[in-house]
Amino acid sequence: MKQSKRKALEAAGWVVGSAQDFLGLSDADAALIDLKLALSRSLRDRRQRRGVSQVELAKRLRSSQSRVAKMEAGDPSVSMDLLVSSLLVLGASGADLAKAIRGERSKGRHAAA
């Protein structure tokens, strides 16, 4: 499952934007990663736009500044739950989330049925 892929990605150091099948990732795995990166970008965006510091956001989340930094860095150790929680705490609506998701690096096809 995905945790092994995670390790590999950490080791490989991420490369850049989107969909790496240069490792053995399935389409779904790659899509999930892209999704999280999209949320990650959206988070930094929203936070900065609102003039909130990482420390302040961490306080609202009852979390820590280092976690927030990792979230925005797209660190694989951050869950989607935490990312979405953060966006919600920053006042994002369902529609906002949907927009962020759809704004993901949509490199053509996604998963196979």
Place this chain on the structure above:
Amino acid sequence: MKQSKRKALEAAGWVVGSAQDFLGLSDADAALIDLKLALSRSLRDRRQRRGVSQVELAKRLRSSQSRVAKMEAGDPSVSMDLLVSSLLVLGASGADLAKAIRGERSKGRHAAA
């Protein structure tokens, strides 16, 4: 943070559809739960529509039937990562996810900035 709320919800037995502030949940907490329930419903929907059994889906996910059942039951022990992964494995696109998310029980307002 949320894990304590989770416990409380499990104990209280969920009630029904949407947004319980009958416990001390913050808006963001409640919104996250609603979101996951929306994904949960969407998953069952998509799986059944495709005529895939829980066992079959579990196999594709390299997971187990019990996990899939819990996902669809909205069990609090299931992460958003797993829910989204499952949808992706069933061929959902970013747009599909966005639609599922926006289709959440949108009971008016969400979080405070």
Place this chain on the structure above:
DNA sequence: TGACTATATGTCGGATGTGGCATAGTGTCA
């Protein structure tokens, strides 16, 4: 009736995400 399939629910050891802390880097202002 029994055999079979699909789903639900509970438990458990182990994998992984988490908060907290330390520390380093960067920019700004005086």
Place this chain on the structure above:
DNA sequence: TGACACTATGCCACATCCGACATATAGTCA
């Protein structure tokens, strides 16, 4: 220059989530 705010990165103990398994229930077909 120093003091301060903000952010990045590494580490670790602990909480949570995971897959696996056992078991129960419900439906179908013969």
